Amino acid sequence: MKNLRVQNIFCFLLIFLFNGCEEKIETEHNSELLIGYWINPQIVDSLVTFSKSSKLVDANYGIAFHSDGSFIERNNSGWCATPPISYSNFKGSWVKNDSLVIILVDYWGGIARYQWKIIDVGDNKLVVNKIKVEYNYDIGKLKNYTGLDGCGWIIELADESRLEPINLDLFDLQLAENKEIIFKYHQRTDLGSYCMIGKVIEIDEIIDLTKM
Template sequence: MKNILALILTIILVSACEKNSDPSVIAPEKLVGSWINSSWSESNISFEKANGLKYQDYGFAFYSNHLFVERKNSGWCGTPPISYGNYVGTWIKKGSIINITVDYWGGIAEYQWELVSVDQNTLTIHVLKEVYHE
């Protein structure tokens, strides 16, 4: 009987220590910073936290005032050598959804990303929508 009671108590303690990974309860402040080095895994994209954006590579930054800066291809041609530029926009998080409106070389882009997870080193998203307006 003591063994069963000890087992039940252990299970309760372990399950109580489980961290909450629900992206809808993640504070928007956790997104603030620069994110670079994208990598794909199934249908998700992960980014590494950085001190700043790379000069000649894709990345983006969330700012606490809801400013969004995306460093990306600055022209229609994707053939190397590629020129990169910073494009400014805005972002807002509602639940686990991040809505972004940002300029690009041909007009304005609207992104809708689902926040999968974020910690001090990694941001993982799932792209729900990308719309480009001229």
């Protein structure tokens, strides 16, 4: 399982800048209260209540916010949710703007992005509303194949497989060799490959790490 490049992603997430002196004071205070380990999630309607802990529990779900912007989610190791469930720690990053927390984190199938609204946070309790949970992001590196006949810029994944995007030019993205991006895509099986080195895809969304 690949890990997120925590420092790069954290830099990207800093686009969620804090506005206003009062808002900054409140944000810093609440952010400090977030730091630590949170376990035993209790779900009521759309709200999730966590309890503060001194560490994550081996055989249960939990999360950890660290002061350097890194994030840990203790979650299912794989797709199967039938007991006994195996758990692993997945690395990510987080940033907070007012009451909204944005999280990018690995999971067994790729990369997930969460948007949580903080309802309440204190010394022993954290209550959040999970506004948005998105899965199936991938991380890859841009590669310049324009020197080859019929080729252009492609994306190389961590397993060294290659993707041929048909719409890369539609995104506000500065192209550079080995530049890392997080993205969503779907395969275009109706189109043939010009470069003949990988799957032809259409990109749905790109997260440019240098602009986050």
